[in-house]
Amino acid sequence: MSFERLAPEQHDTLDDVPEPAENPRLIGHGEIATTLASAYKAGKLPHALMLCGPAGIGKATLAFHLAHHVLKHPDARLAPETLAVPDPASGLFRQVAMGAHPSVLHLTRPMNDRTKAFKSVVTVDEIRKVGQFLSMTSHDGGYRVVIVDPADDMNTNAANALLKNLEEPPARTVFILVVHAPGSLLPTIRSRCQVLRLAPLEEHDLMTVLATIGQASPDDAAQRTALAERAGGSARAAILLTQYGGLEIAAALEKLVSAGRMDIASAHRLAETVAGRDQAIPFATFNRHALELLSDAASSSAVAGNLARAKSLSDTWQDAQRAISETETYNLDKKQHALTMIDRLNSAMRM
Structure with missing residues (x-):
């Protein structure tokens, strides 16, 4: 199933698979999503979140859904108690997906201009963009969202630069760190974040993800179970295994x-x-x-x-x-x- 690609290409982009920024469906993780929506409505959204769990289970998708939610409902008191479902036809969705929304900064592995290949780390130059981003006034007085995806890929200089931002966070700003292995991060970074652990997807949710993006799953029930086990509850791993x-x-x-x-x-x-x-x-x-x-x-x-x-x-x-x-x-x-x-x-x- 082909679709209109809106998001910039990333180091791990897969053909015909939506990037988290352009994925309107969050499958699984309903309890954590509701917890975040409730915290926002109550004015208690932490200034820094660490979404932890295996790669490919939807952590970054949840990060972008939360960003969409706080931007769609700038007055937290009027926000719903569940995360808003992004509307692919809306201007907000398209802006966020294209990396063009002034209140969302997505930091990931950058392109190497010389080799035209993606770098193997999130560099300090990427993290330094945070300072400029936060120096600008929010265009509507609402939240600003910084997503580091994955934070595991930061080199030492980048991690230290991010730590400085986390130590003195501006008001109405939320940092969302997508993390595959929390132990790889500086303890000082972990201590400044609320850690939320996302579980691997259950077999049913995993097959639903595959069906949603037009990826075939085995017809045989035993083979589906075997695929879910080998993929470790990761939709990305399941796609790589089968396709x-x-x-x-x-x-x-x-x-x-x-x-x-x-x-x-x-x-x-x-x-x-x-x-x-x-x-x-x-x-x-x-x-x-x-x-x-x-x-x-x-x-x-x-x-x-x-x-x-x-x-x-x-x-x-x-x-x-x-x-x-x-x-x-x-x-x-x-x-x-x-x-x-x-x-x-x-x-x-x-x-």
């Missing part, structure tokens, strides 16, 4: 990792598949699943009481995360990265 070869990539990686001896030919085939030209999404899927395998194995070892193995796997996860970041930052050879990652996982799992 971008993610299931095949995951199965191939798991087979290689579980083998007693490295299958060199199969490793090269998988590396070539995910590292080819215009294969950014399969490459990201490969990396994400590699990290998931390490994380799951570390957790299982810890639960079983094998703390030494858990520590080793955790260290390997850190090394793998660093390698992914360096490959993106310095545009290193992706096939060699994939082969090294497969070897790293194979060695780690045999311990």
